[in-house]
Amino acid sequence: MPMSTPGANRGGRADPAQGSVAVVGAGITGLTAAFRLAQQGVPVTVYEATGEVGGVIRSLRRDGYLAEFGPNSILETSPKIVGLIRDAGLEPRRLYSDPKAENRYLVRGGRPVSLPASPLKFFGTELFSLGAKLRLLREPFVGRAPADREESVAQFVLRRLGQEWLDYAINPMIAGIYAGDPARLSVTHGFPKLQALEQRYGSLILGQILGAKERKRRGEVSKQEAKKVSFDEGLQVLTDTLRARLGAAVRLEAPVLGLAQADGVWRVTVRLGGGETSITHAAVLLAAPAYKLADIQFETAAGLSLRPLREIYYPPVASVVLGFRREDVPHPLDGFGMLVPAIERFRILGTLFSSSLFPNRAPAGHVTLTTYVGGVRAPELALRPESELVALTVGDLRAILGVRGEPTFAHCVLYPQAIPQYEVGYGRFKAAMDQLEAKAPGLFLAGHYRNGISLGDSIVAGHDVAERMVTLVRPRDP
């Protein structure tokens, strides 16, 4: 049932009676913000450039398989995520990942080795050499870096933990989260919590132990402990449901081309039905990717610009979803998936054991494996034709997991600009965004390019920006 109708005032004239909000982009950030605004009685219009909502979230049901090409799960780290699912009426359709699928594998020496699940098991693992294990005991005694020094993740890890930890733990983890390169990512902006642990406790290990107690007191859940969430028909259930709840407030195939601020309101120029239309809103939320925002014609009295956002690097990533007969995969697939360190010289970044995580991802007697190719490590590989992507992925899966036979399902999706990299120097973009909001009243920026790259971060960002906007845009009288 639609919750709100747009309150736009066509024709480009300012109408002080209108307290409506324009949301640019119907990814999870824009939809969450719009849903929260509409719930509070704020008239909202979501402008989405493409014919579908969800942004990078794409779930496909075909031939008995359920393929997720973008994100595969939400980490339930915040009550705001739980609240969104509840308020969208989706609790009956929510799935938590199978507790049996908690194992994580890292590839070492060409084969998957399970990550130790407890500190005790850690000392017995073959994943790390004795030297690397002993290095961990020294970590609490490594001094802090000056608080104002910005290091790359690689510099930070080398300083605190050494080369083997960088090669076999952090490099694959960065590939799994950012499709990124630790030598380029900023620890300050990409992993602020890691830097905070060092600054606060002087040690990552002590910080993990002491920080856990504090998180518990605050009711928060760490990413390691958080439950993984999806829905019976994949993550698109969430964005499709939010869209349905917003009803006519969502305008598809409506790219925003221009934003102009004058007389205290925003004139939003949108391509709609083959023509261009200007619609006046009291406030605007920018929830599209940074490189798309940079293309928007932008006019403010303060002479501000969105163009610098174009420099935030988004590497290409290809998602290769493959189905196999169960008997053709000798590995037990008893886990979340496996990550491949660059030093191992395979072509894939990692593979999720999707059908082990959630039910109904593959027909009976079959499994689904979701593999990512490209990223900062090998951007050119992501751009290969589909047949080559499938062949190179199958080749690596044969070598690492012992997969036999041919795939029974194959589908690839290329994200030409997939995930923003919070690289060393990213602070200049943050400063520019802060300045835009400070100097252009009624303009808000939120989403993966500013508030963290995970789905959970985007949901929290959408929720929080809606709270900020409500204080500016007065709700309609009931």
Ligand SMILES: Cc1cc2nc3c(=O)[nH]c(=O)nc-3n(C[C@H](O)[C@H](O)[C@H](O)COP(=O)(O)OP(=O)(O)OC[C@H]3O[C@@H](n4cnc5c(N)ncnc54)[C@H](O)[C@@H]3O)c2cc1C
């Ligand atoms: C391959 C891949 C795998 C991932 N895996 C995970 C995972 O497992 N777990 C996790 O937590 N996160 C994952 N992420 C990250 C997470 O999915 C994203 O950070 C998050 O979905 C971003 O949501 P968003 O709404 O901020 O942006 P987007 O999803 O990019 O949505 C932005 C929307 O803006 C629209 N738009 C663009 N220009 C305009 C315009 N001019 N006018 C109007 N609309 C416009 C776009 O069409 C799009 O719909 C993954 C991302 C990718 C690409």
